[in-house]
Amino acid sequence: MVRVLLALDDDLAQAKAQVAAIEDMVETADGAEVFILHVFEKNPEGASVHQVEAVREAKKRLEAAGVTVELLEASGDPGEEILERAKEQDVDQICVSGRKRSPAGKALFGSVTQDVILGTNRPVLVCGSSEE
Template sequence: MYRILAAIGTDEERAVEQARAIADLPRNGDVAVTLFHDFADDNPEGASVQQVAAVRRAAELLEDEDIEVDYAESSGDAVRAVLETADDIGADLLCLAPRKRSPTGKAIFGSVTQQVILEADRPVLVVGADGAGE
């Protein structure tokens, strides 16, 4: 079983791009995708990952392609959470879709995608890096 962790934000267009990219990967056996969402610092409404519209859209597309889907969520440090979840599920690949930011914005606020790429010990697929869906 090939396991993919797809970190999904709130942008539905980027989530669909991620799901399509995963569905288009060559398959030599079963593929399972964990759709992961980080609720930032807290989740006061107590929402679950399945309630995020972007996650639901990605799940629909993947399931239509007969790809097994499960879910994971966290609240807090997104980089740590992505990397720890990848370890927990034994992910073979990480799939991320960065938000478009100016170079100044990246310098001031950092980039989860950039930090995950630098710290990951497994391949990372970056989808829609041109900022589509912004």
Template sequence: MYTILVPVDADEDRARGQAAFVTELPSADTQIKAIVTHALTKEEAEAPEEIRNVERISTVRLVREYLEDHEVDVELAEGTQPPADGIRDLADEFDVDQIVMGSRKRSPTGKAVFGSVSQQVLLEADDPVTVVGSRDE
């Protein structure tokens, strides 16, 4: 089984791009497990346990449903703050084979530098990191 960590933020188009990338990989429906995560904010993490659930995040639900519709095995995991550290921690915990990050559209100058979380994960992760763009519905 090939395990992919899919950390999503609040942008649905980026989340769709990440999910689509995973489903387009060879044997996605039989040999890939996706760990979908979102770093809860301090307020979310301190909420009562019955409402502190990563599945309450709309982009997490969107990616989970998209992947399940394409018969990809999915597991949800709660990320921690700061997000880049939480992503690396989850990558280690689940012994992932790849991390699939979303990216924002940038100007030609801005393309030289990814967002701070993506850039930090790219620079510090021990696992391969793929950065994908947004997809509209």
């Protein structure tokens, strides 16, 4: 069984691209468990992971593909929280989103993505938007 931490923000197109990549991966796996994590940097209203459209859509699609899904939420620095949850859940892989960048910016990943890649020994899958 493959265990994946799927880190999602509010971007629905990004979430769809990440889910598509995971669906492709789990087709060949003998079972899959995906932990969907949304990190609230600031959450004064007390929102829940269940209120994030990208999370709801990802959960629905993954469960339809036969994947076991658990929702996680955290508050704070996204890079640190992603790394902490990956460790806690002992996942095999972390899936994060990439952002479309200017030609000069393409040489570097976004700060959260870069923090995750450099902060773990686990494989990190970086996905672009499905609308690119």
